[in-house]
Amino acid sequence: MDCIRMKEMEFYGYHGVFPEETKLGQRFRMNVTLQLSLQKAGKLDDLQYSVNYGDVYNLCKEVVEGTPVKLVETLAERTTAVIFQQFTHVQAVTVEVIKPDPPIPGHYKEVSVEVTRERTAYE
Template identity: 50%
Template sequence: MDKIILKRMQFYGYHGLLPEENTLGQRFYVDADLHLSLKKAGESDAMEDSVHYGEVYEKIKDIVEKKSFHLIEALAEAIADELFISFELLEACTIHVTKPDPPIPGYYESVAVEIYRERTK
């Protein structure tokens, strides 16, 4: 399957279990792999035969920056749901959400979740 890849989109959001996460907010990174056939778009050179990645970015930005979730799992699910609603050519997607600075003790680079969803017919 072909795919369109959006890597390391950075947003500021208010997601987490702790009250300070919902008050102060923090950075989040999102990667999205959009699975669809790109053959027709490659042959036609027409935008209507593909998914406009600028519009994908804006949809993801709205979810990350304007909504609040306790879990990044729920954030990833909301992103996948919105992409399927908005882009009928999309057959499947992989959404990777990274929280680089979670308020937990220890030494690590980040925490993240990754989900893979297919369009249900």
């Protein structure tokens, strides 16, 4: 299966378990991998057989900058669901949601959740 990868998309949202997260908000980064056949798009040089990256970015932005939720797991699941709804020829999706600045003590670069889903789970 071929892949389209979008890396390090960055958004601002009000998600989290702690009150300060939902009040102040924070940055979220997202990596998305779409699995689909790109053979026909490549042979015909036609976007209708691929996926418009701008549309994927806008869907991710709507989820992350939209209705607040407690868990990044929820953001990942919602993103996966809207991608499958919007792009019918995508067969599998991997979404990684990254919190670079979670309000927990310690020294680390970031925390993240990654989910991989196949279209058959949404049919």
